[in-house]
Amino acid sequence: MSNYSSMRVISIFALHVLVVLCEYTNLPEVPQGVFNASTRVEIHSTTTAAVWNALTNFPGYADWNPFVRAAIVVSPLNLTLPEQYPVEGKRLFLRTQIPPLPLPVNKDTPDNLLNTQFAYERITHVQPDLGRLAWEYATDTLIQAERWQAVSDLGNGVVLYESREVFNGLLASVLQKTLGESLQKGFDDQGRGLKLFLERGA
Template sequence: MIARSFAFVGVLYATYSAFGQTPPTNLPPATPGVFSAQSSIIIDGPIETVWSALLDFPAYPNWNPFVRWVHSLHRILLEALTDQTPHENLRLIIAAQIPPLPTPVDASTPPNLLHAQLSFENITAVDTAQHRVAWKEIMIPAPLLSAERWQALSVVNGNQTFYEAREVFGGPVGYVVDALFAQGLQAGFDAQAEALKELVER
């Protein structure tokens, strides 16, 4: 059982807001862990537009206050690839701000070096049909730390998109991450959801 879960539900519209309900999830079942960070929000835009923005890693510096940049790497040489199109078993290096930067941000926004974090990840899923993408932390061995981030989209209210993100942290190091970064991670998940909404709706 997940010991602690931090949940944020964004602004909900139409029938869901009227009945005080959250749309059905498109995320896979959560794995056991120490704690999780998660967010969700309804975006007033078509699902394919949101999906394209989510997978456009080179554009992240222009709008994302949490994940400032993502580079796809050669599996063996670990050099940045010319083609940054996400696919399964692709290695990633991710620069995050925990907690996130104040918004809005763009490519020229300087990092807060005290809150800058790098992680080495492997893409575990790119499901275009179900609009789900996931990557898993591989810098620290799995027995010590497990952390897989899922993001999913689904159509709601005709032409709106329900965005969800969740990352479950497990293993002994998960308790350290919980103590040091849980609040900042949750703030980052919330900030990315809001910024993605702003990007698509502007």
Template sequence: MLPKSAAVLIWVLGIVSFSFTSAQTINLPTLKPGIFEASARIEIDAPLLDVWNVLLDFPAYSEWNPFVRSQVVADHFRVPTPDQVVEEDRRLIIKVQIPPLQNPVDANSPSNPFHSQVSLENITHIDVGNRRMAWRAIFLPEQLLDSERWQALSTSEEGKTLYEAREIFRGPLSHVVDALFAKGLQDGFDAQAVALKTRTENQ
């Protein structure tokens, strides 16, 4: 008979293994591992193109997104572009709430100044064919903190739209981000996924 401690360890490893398998991504690319990550995955009963268009409509994020309250496309001088067209190698000025606001939100929902964070990102991928988008933080040297966020859509086995998001943090300062913001970031990813589902299913 196994010692009690060994049995508990096997049970825990079994749960971890099951969780990892059940959370396998469908349309996200394979990424270099990091110190920690936040992710979300949800099925949406709405056409894939409708969900894609909502994700790309950055000016409307304040109307529904409890996590990303503002996402502005800018040029290399950080000046917002008049057209707000999402293109590779443009900048993003992102304002988030960590932890997120309580769902539901609208454009008039006040942000909590104590939970507000701003980041500058570079749009690295807009893959319309595969319904993927990605950006990378550039407000600090990559050797100190490298964060890469991907979002992707695909069609699930049930014929619904599958939304996936994943952000990986690398570099020495990611340990600090992990200690201070890991739970809030994960809550933010989860809240955005639920809000995206509500937004697109109710259109």
């Protein structure tokens, strides 16, 4: 085999590997929906355990998250529960910023009251062995949404964080037109905030 042929084979193989890596996801397959918001970011000098702990430590969200400023597990009577970690079937109250706050943020960063939104969610999946966490918005019959977050070990101290929320319902297209760009920025900046938080502590 000539040097040219060898190099061509190597190039094709490298391209194939690159395509496979680019297509890899730990998020489950779900119906496409009306629209979705998502993020995907590589976090260096960390572990899957550290990323998982950050995602499941709801009281710590304000330390790094410019999008979800508060995540509180509550009872059906809207009382804060003593144990603030995700459990399937539990109710979750979210206080968000849409669009998100400028990075970086911490627990003392004030909300922009004009951009503050509230939502009640139900935690649907807690899968530490798979590195997956999900909750769904089911308060309004006109809009349904389910959000997944996933963590994957890429090796050499690099962890892939992914998140995607799929929106459905009669008013989903209206939501897309009015807040679609701001929601996408919220997902992007949440990923960036998580990366800053974990790499800063490395």
